[in-house]
Amino acid sequence: MDAFTAGLLHRIKATQTDLTRARETGDDFLADVEQAELDDLHRLAAEHGVEVASPGH
Numbered sequence: 001m002d003a004f005t006a007g008l009l010h011r012i013k014a015t016q017t018d019l020t021r022a023r024e025t026g027d028d029f030l031a032d033v034e035q036a037e038l039d040d041l042h043r044l045a046a047e048h049g050v051e052v053a054s055p056g057h
Contacts, residue, residue: 005050012041012052 001009019034045052 004048008041008045008048008050009052012038012045015041 015034015038019031019038022030022034042052044050
């Protein structure tokens with residue numbers, strides 16, 4: 001795995017964690033920001049052929 005892929009997957013995992021935390025604490029604004037970031041990261045992954053496992057896999 002190259003550095004780009006590893007970094008992207010790390011960012012996705014961290015963003016998923018941050019999104020879960022924002023939802024659990026009821027911070028709707030932060031949850032929206034984290035969801036937008038996660039959507040962008042998934043788009044970037046798709047554009048570069050990086051497979052992203054579903055959360056929990």
